[in-house]
Amino acid sequence: MGRKKESKTAVCPVCGTRVEPTRTWNLVSPIPDSKGRITITVMGSFECPNCGRKWRGVVSKIKVGGAGVEVEAGGSKKVLGGEGEVKREGEVIELDVEEILSEPEEE
Numbered sequence: 001m002g003r004k005k006e007s008k009t010a011v012c013p014v015c016g017t018r019v020e021p022t023r024t025w026n027l028v029s030p031i032p033d034s035k036g037r038i039t040i041t042v043m044g045s046f047e048c049p050n051c052g053r054k055w056r057g058v059v060s061k062i063k064v065g066g067a068g069v070e071v072e073a074g075g076s077k078k079v080l081g082g083e084g085e086v087k088r089e090g091e092v093i094e095l096d097v098e099e100i101l102s103e104p105e106e107e
């Protein structure tokens with residue numbers, strides 16, 4: 001088949017079955033790379049329905065910062081140039097922090 005595999009699937013190292021992650025989580029690297037970008041690595045827990053093999057692996061990598069967002073998944077890279085959306089996302093996080101720091105409302 002010539003179709004590209006889905007970005008979130010991995011191939012079982014034992015039998016070669018395509019497996020979707022049972023669980024995913026993000027690892028954020030606190031140190032920017034040489035281009036000043038933060039790398040967010042999406043990790044996945046996999047369990048092969050065919051042979052029962054369990055393993056963990058990288059599902060995708062997202063690089064944030066600099067000129068845009070670079071998404072690396074399934075062996076392919078996508079560079080998103082949308083400055084506005086990325087910045088808006090940062091502002092949302094700042095608002096969340098303010099909310100946490102503000103005093104609770106009086107009853």
Ligand SMILES: [Zn+2]
Binds near residue numbers: 012013015016017051
């Ligand atoms: Zn397997």
